Amino acid sequence: MAHITVTVDGTSYNGEVEPRKLLVHWLREDIGRVGTVVGCDTSNCGACTVLLNGRSVKSCSVLAVQADGCEVTTIQGLSDGNEWHPVQTAFKECHGLQCGYCTPGMVMAAVDLLSENPTPSEREIREGLEGNLCRCTGYHNIVKSVSYAADLMSAGPTKGAK
Amino acid sequence: MIPVEFEYVKVTTIDQAIAALKSGGEDAKIISGGQSLLPVLRLRMAEPSVLVDCGGIDEMLGVRDDGGSITIGAATTHHGVMNNPLVQKHALLLAQATATVADPAIRHRGTTGGALAHADPAGDVPAAALALNASFVIAGPSGRRTVDAKDFFLDYFTTAVGPDEILVSFSIPKCDWGSHYSKFSRTAQAWAIVGVAAVVNVKGGVIKEARIGLTNMAPTAVRASTVEAALVGASSAADITAAAMHAADGTRATSDLHAKADYREHLARVITARAVRAAAGI
Ligand SMILES: Cc1cc2nc3c(=O)[nH]c(=O)nc-3n(C[C@H](O)[C@H](O)[C@H](O)COP(=O)(O)OP(=O)(O)OC[C@H]3O[C@@H](n4cnc5c(N)ncnc54)[C@H](O)[C@@H]3O)c2cc1C
Ligand code: FES
Ligand code: FES
Numbered sequence: 001m002a003h004i005t006v007t008v009d010g011t012s013y014n015g016e017v018e019p020r021k022l023l024v025h026w027l028r029e030d031i032g033r034v035g036t037v038v039g040c041d042t043s044n045c046g047a048c049t050v051l052l053n054g055r056s057v058k059s060c061s062v063l064a065v066q067a068d069g070c071e072v073t074t075i076q077g078l079s080d081g082n083e084w085h086p087v088q089t090a091f092k093e094c095h096g097l098q099c100g101y102c103t104p105g106m107v108m109a110a111v112d113l114l115s116e117n118p119t120p121s122e123r124e125i126r127e128g129l130e131g132n133l134c135r136c137t138g139y140h141n142i143v144k145s146v147s148y149a150a151d152l153m154s155a156g157p158t159k160g161a162k
Numbered sequence: 163m164i165p166v167e168f169e170y171v172k173v174t175t176i177d178q179a180i181a182a183l184k185s186g187g188e189d190a191k192i193i194s195g196g197q198s199l200l201p202v203l204r205l206r207m208a209e210p211s212v213l214v215d216c217g218g219i220d221e222m223l224g225v226r227d228d229g230g231s232i233t234i235g236a237a238t239t240h241h242g243v244m245n246n247p248l249v250q251k252h253a254l255l256l257a258q259a260t261a262t263v264a265d266p267a268i269r270h271r272g273t274t275g276g277a278l279a280h281a282d283p284a285g286d287v288p289a290a291a292l293a294l295n296a297s298f299v300i301a302g303p304s305g306r307r308t309v310d311a312k313d314f315f316l317d318y319f320t321t322a323v324g325p326d327e328i329l330v331s332f333s334i335p336k337c338d339w340g341s342h343y344s345k346f347s348r349t350a351q352a353w354a355i356v357g358v359a360a361v362v363n364v365k366g367g368v369i370k371e372a373r374i375g376l377t378n379m380a381p382t383a384v385r386a387s388t389v390e391a392a393l394v395g396a397s398s399a400a401d402i403t404a405a406a407m408h409a410a411d412g413t414r415a416t417s418d419l420h421a422k423a424d425y426r427e428h429l430a431r432v433i434t435a436r437a438v439r440a441a442a443g444i
Contacts, residue, residue: 019168019170020166022164025164041204042204042205044351060204061196062271063196066215066217112266112267131266131268
């Protein structure tokens with residue numbers, strides 16, 4: 001067993017983990033952050049995407065021990081509890097989801113994309129979300145959502161009531 | 163699935179890494195970004211006893227200017243490499259090839275040195291390293307040695323890095339030639355069916371010299387040396403297309419569920435012409 005300390009969504013957690021434990025399993029099973037989901041066994045789908053020290057990663061492809069000392073943001077840490085994050089507002093407004101399974105990862109990948117490129121073109125959005133698969137929407141509304149989120153974010157704080 | 167049990171050692175120096183590999187025995191393995199290794203472990207296609215994490219070794223992180231060349235720490239992420247100003251200025255082809263690897267999240271974790279050490283025949287980085295005449299610094303129990311790109315890639319998933327050794331860094335002679343990486347794949351986030359890495363020295367509209375690496379046309383990345391020779395003196399699209407007809411010469415493409423060998427050979431010729439024209443601006 002190894003001892004780790006990880007800050008998740010602003011709260012510091014520590015505990016003993018088996019080195020083979022994947023970050024996503026630690027988030028879900030050990031500390032109850034079940035907003036982040038697992039969709040595949042091959043690192044392809046992106047449903048498990050979280051931010052690790054501010055950058056998107058697939059949490060099924062990182063060991064929990066590798067996150068020791070790091071800061072993780074999951075879908076559950078995006079909103080302050082009162083207002084949605086603009087990307088969440090945009091997904092709601094533009095109908096950027098159907099079953100919702102890909103959404104936690106899709107939103108985190110979009111947050112990462114917009115932090116690097118606040119005004120992406122449609123092509124840049126499609127390429128930026130390349131690592132996230134959606135079986136329902138056909139992607140069009142997801143692309144619209146991210147584009148709308150970019151507008152919301154450049155316009156300043158949103159009024160998206162939760 | 164959940165990987166088999168293993169021990170995990172995080173090291174901060176190359177010497178510690180080599181000692182940890184030695185004490186771990188033949189099933190000890192380096193883990194860098196884990197973006198090739200963890201999927202394999204999850205499918206239980208490998209059962210290492212110890213994973214030695216080299217992500218905390220300062221010497222293996224970042225890019226430095228060495229005068230005539232730049233040196234890239236093997237544990238620098240794909241994202242770090244493709245956005246690095248030194249790489250963009252002096253080894254643009256590497257940035258171009260790295261930008262086509264997988265997707266942003268994988269590029270945030272996966273490392274360029276890891277991709278080179280892994281040596282997947284469909285990986286995008288080895289062909290660029292070959293075309294750029296990279297050289298590799300390998301450390302092991304008996305010290306350090308430097309290996310040229312032409313002697314680095316030995317076979318499927320096999321390089322000059324031995325099981326008790328670690329790839330520390332690789333260096334690229336500064337190159338201001340025109341460059342382009344052209345990757346042919348059918349879906350987003352997919353591996354190359356065929357890829358072509360080209361650097362071309364053009365003077366007065368005429369190609370003086372060219373170096374071309376091919377992805378997925380043999381058990382390792384290979385140079386298209388017949389094309390390179392045929393390109394000297396080329397000055398038109400027709401010249402380039404004619405030279406590119408040799409792109410499959412001497413290759414050993416395989417057939418798999420993505421493509422048959424003869425289709426790969428066809429693609430190599432077409433994609434080589436495209437990559438060279440884009441690199442040369444002709
Ligand atoms: C869904 C998906 C799609 C992908 N698509 C592409 C693609 O299109 N093109 C592409 O090129 N790659 C692709 N990759 C692979 C990606 O490039 C990996 O990041 C890279 O191949 C391995 O780098 P890593 O740092 O993650 O290595 P790891 O996974 O940590 O290690 C890989 C292997 O190399 C060894 N190793 C790593 N570093 C060293 C070192 N410094 N010294 C000695 N041995 C070392 C390890 O022991 C292991 O055997 C994809 C991966 C995934 C999961
Ligand atoms: S669960 Fe599919 S990429 Fe992580
Ligand atoms: S909304 Fe169902 S998978 Fe994307």
